[in-house]
Amino acid sequence: MIVRDAPRAIDLIFAIRGSILPRIAPRLLALMVFAALMVWLDRRTDILPEAGALGFTVFGIALSLFLGFRNNAAYDRWWEARKLWGGLLADMRSLAREAEVFVRDDALRLSLLRTARAFLHLHRANLRRRPDDALARSHAGALADAPHPPDAALDAMAALVKRGAAGGTIDSFGQRALAERLGSMALQQAGCERIATTPLPYVYSLLIYRTTWLFCLLLPLALVGPAGWLTPLFVGIVGYVFFGLAEVTEELSHPFGETPNGLPLDAICRAAEISLAQHLGEEAPEPLEPKDYFLS
Template sequence: MIIRPQPKSWELLFIHQGSIIGNVIGKIVFFTGFAICLQLIHHFVQPLPDVSITAMGVFGIALSLFLGFRNNAAYDRWWEARQLWGQIIADSRAAGIEVNTYMSQAQVRRNWLGYLQMFLYCHRQQLRGEALDSPPRDWCDAQACERMLSAANPAAAALQQAGEYLNRLHTDGDLDDFGRLTLARRLGKFAYAQAGNERIASTPLPFVYSLLVRRTTYLYCLLLPFALTGEVGWFSPLIAAVVAYVFFGLQAVTNELEHPFADVKNALPLCAITRTAENAILEALGEPARPAIEARDFVLN
């Protein structure tokens, strides 16, 4: 995610980090070159067919509405994912308070919160499609850690083992009924947030709708120079470049927002978010917090 102060007006023209110009520069160059070729043919070879500029204007408005709708749908996914991870942070802090209330032994508290630590790690890695190669094994015993990592859904397995640990504590008399009920409900909230994130990750926007918008954008940018050649002359390549930047740039932004867990500049900073949740657990145990993850070159990962 891009984290930077609001730039001054003149700085907007020179900011590259956080823009999508790198993603669409090839398309901009192509359609600018296409407009230049058409302009050369129109002036030096033979006049080109005249496309109504009014019709292209109506076409452009309709395309803008489609792109805006798709962008809003993608942003809703991004914002819902951020809310779910915000809930995970809140539940991590609440879990730290609750274990200090209901569990008297420090090692017992550390063991149970260790399952939450494993949940945070596994859930983040799964959402980003990364391998579970270096989990914080010091939080759980080796046998429990291996069971989690070998499960079909390691994050869900971590919550399941946390629930089983509550049952063992209750059976041994180290946790009363109300404490077990409260902490079990807390695990349920973690599971609810996990399911919401997995739903977002596994259910992209309908492909047929995205395909229609992309095809229409290409068609519009190909037809636009025919309408501009006779109307604005040699300004047509500049206008074609601006239109390509706006329409394809909006598509590029939408594509990144559609996948809020991907490791791209405009996605959610999952590493920073999980570090905040982990520090809430460490502070509940009276242990020093790890350094917060800072943005590098205005990008927070």
């Protein structure tokens, strides 16, 4: 995730880090060259038919609404993903507190918290499709090779609760409290999994990219008359707005990717580690800081 203050004047012109421009620049250039060719063709020959504004107004508004919808949906996915991770962070902290209250066996309690920490890292590695994530493996050990690692970590925690119940160090109230906490973590984990495995319907992407291209390629027909040599500029700007939004949307709709707009899962895991440290009797690590405005 890019962490920067609101852009100042100078950033508006030069900011590259966090901008979508580099990614769409080739497309915009192609569009502008094409538009320039159209103007040249129009000036030299009489081939080009002229299209009235009506079609483009309606088309443009429909396209804007459609892009707006997809942008909303993508942002909602991104923000819901962030909420789920915020919820997991709260769950980790509450688990640590409930373990203090309800578990009367310190070794068991520490095992429980360590497994919880492993769960969080396995979950992160799973969402980012990194089965060999070194950090996760260092925390998780054998759990990392289960068919579904984060699920296996939660299973291991349930087994610890069972052991505590059998050994009399967790009473019935504690079992209920910890089982509910595990249920909450499982729900949020499944929520993240849902977002990761269910992309926005592909048909939307196809529809949107196809119509955006059609719009930008046909636009010169309507502009060449009234706007003349300004046509490439306008086509470039319209392309910037529409393709820019489409690309941002694409990126935000995959909130767990390691892209400039992906969520800072590493930083959230670190925040959980800091909170757990005291309960584990360990030294709290430093919070992660953004590097070159980027927080991983």
